[in-house]
Amino acid sequence: MTVELISVGTELLLGNIVNTNAAYLAEKCAGLGLTCYFQTTVGDNRERLGAALRKAMGRSDVILLSGGLGPTEDDLTKETAAEVCGKKLVLHEPSRKAIKRYFEAKGLKPTDNNWKQAMLPEGGMVLENHNGTAPGVILEVENTKVVLLPGPPNELCPMFEESVMPYLTGLTAQVICSQTVKICGVGESRAETMVKDLIDAQTNPTIATYAKTGEVHIRVTAAATDRKAAMKLIKPVVKELKSRFGNDVYSTEEDTSLEKSVVDLLQANDLTVTCAESCTGGLLSARLVNVPGASEVYKAGVITYSNKAKRRFLGVKKSTLQKYGAVSEQTAEEMAKGAALTLKADAAVAVTGVAGPDGGTEEKPVGLVYIACSVKGKVTVKKYHFSGSRGKVRESAVSAALALLRSCILEYFSKVTFGKKD
């Protein structure tokens, strides 16, 4: 079965935003075993969008349109798709009510154009939007399926996973299943080298590596007549990958992020954690706190951006800052120790570095970051060199901090429990 993406939005044609939806949808569709030959981007223009949709309907089985479902005048994806598919727009009462509730919950009054979002193509399957006011729609026209999705990624992604994926899965006779082995603390090239023989020998299941910031994901995908048979093909490969990467595998669950695996590990070992951040400015705490239920393990954290704050809140010694500087192994270590003490946590992670774009020197270039981790008083400090923009350096530092915290906890408990050296 073939799928084709049509992204709608003048802001894409003007280059105001990067089309992350296309990559997201393409990856999900590939995972479902759908073949994608074309992706098209057109503006909020009835004629050109209509032509693109007609063309797509003539050559692909499933057309995913994203964007242009908003309340404003230039949002016309729904109107155009209805016209091309020969459907009328009719008031969809549940959507009207949902819009009403959405605004009431916010204590706001909808404007006239908001109601436009409740007008949907007759006979379409309506997809609820839990993160906005634009419902999605699936239209079936003979053998072709036309799926309308909202443009904002935080609306599109949950809607695709909740409603469209199960629908598409139901259309295919073959089942495609995949499992992802998620690895932290190993670079992409090294990970690829470690599995090259498996990739070269692959047929079914197939194996593919994906680099993420500070992580590598290895996806194992199998095709079979049913889910059970597919999972049976996947299982031995996942087992092999786990044995090759050992403790660096943090999860094989689809919805487990690195931060979730860290929160789970803290919970399992009955530990609390705190963060003392300089260059990352709160991002590390924010990632931990984004895990639902993080409050059990995370109580408080500090951002000590200035040297004074590092001394005052974490007890970093003036002499340490003077002798080694704020970006140093010694300062990172004192930050972690001080944070564990002041914020009364079993574990503490401290991050200090040069995020750039300015402030780099020959000795301490932009991208140099020290991360210290204290677990029940045992402190580990590591030095990192990250590349890229200020934002990229900070994101990389946060991922590395989570990976370090994870490995320090594992090491601490492996020693405590089994008395092993590693």
Add this chain to the structure above:
Amino acid sequence: MTVELISVGTELLLGNIVNTNAAYLAEKCAGLGLTCYFQTTVGDNRERLGAALRKAMGRSDVILLSGGLGPTEDDLTKETAAEVCGKKLVLHEPSRKAIKRYFEAKGLKPTDNNWKQAMLPEGGMVLENHNGTAPGVILEVENTKVVLLPGPPNELCPMFEESVMPYLTGLTAQVICSQTVKICGVGESRAETMVKDLIDAQTNPTIATYAKTGEVHIRVTAAATDRKAAMKLIKPVVKELKSRFGNDVYSTEEDTSLEKSVVDLLQANDLTVTCAESCTGGLLSARLVNVPGASEVYKAGVITYSNKAKRRFLGVKKSTLQKYGAVSEQTAEEMAKGAALTLKADAAVAVTGVAGPDGGTEEKPVGLVYIACSVKGKVTVKKYHFSGSRGKVRESAVSAALALLRSCILEYFSKVTFGKKD
């Protein structure tokens, strides 16, 4: 003059990489006054790429192809384009020498397929690649220009700026300029209603609204014979928008984010700021600290996720937490006051709310957030209802906190300076 992008690469169709080249090229072309109606992505497939190129050549003046110029077998953009344009591939001696030099400089030996990159379409204009081995090419076929660019962004971007931009500038008689009025604290529908008359009456310049989390951007775009004339058309419209939205306009500069405008405002008024965060868990501080130079105004912040931490680090009263709860106007106010005092800052922003997905009650549902802002002791507290996922609620809260901080500073200084009430 119209331009059209064709991105070539199976990795794009599989969603393995995000197509940042398309956004980059689209933005640059818009800046040059070229109109882009279509962007297409196809795989490394001769037939489909050929068809896409023929279609594009029939409807656009300039076609920019990116990707597929590499040395491997599946790189066939050059071969396909040459065929479609009716050109032979011939050895380009300077490119052969450049490839030789490139490998020698790295101490490597080129493999046989590397020489393939020196075979270029006859009569084409060759574009040097200073960051890789694949030269770019411009082919002129009657009135259509076909430009072949390498896929890696670190090769494509410099080649486009060094060689293609000057070439395209030479072709156009018209210039397109735009300016964006960036607004915070106003919803998209309300903003749209406020400018509907302007949008309805638009011809040149055109006006378009874009919703961002907690922000609305209104872009004003004009076409003219030169930049000066275009800016002259834009100026009165921007002035009108500024007058309609008043203090809610935080910037009209392309590279000024909401957080940058807040940091600038703090600097201009010689204020330091701190953040006390509960549900946002560090995100607010992280956004402020992401502004280069934030260290001048931001020294330290705290994340007080537990009630105990709110009491201990911010001096929130036990009785307040018991009587009103952690998510309340009263707690938010005490958090902001406590933060300003403990962290010794002129301004303090405190955020406390129910980010979800759990923890909501009928009285305090998921999405309820209180934000308090203290400017030199004057505290303002606002209640918000945000919708969406945990991540969305937190992001919306951060944007609202920045907008509130901004308006509190403006109000404080308008009163101090002019003694006005608002």
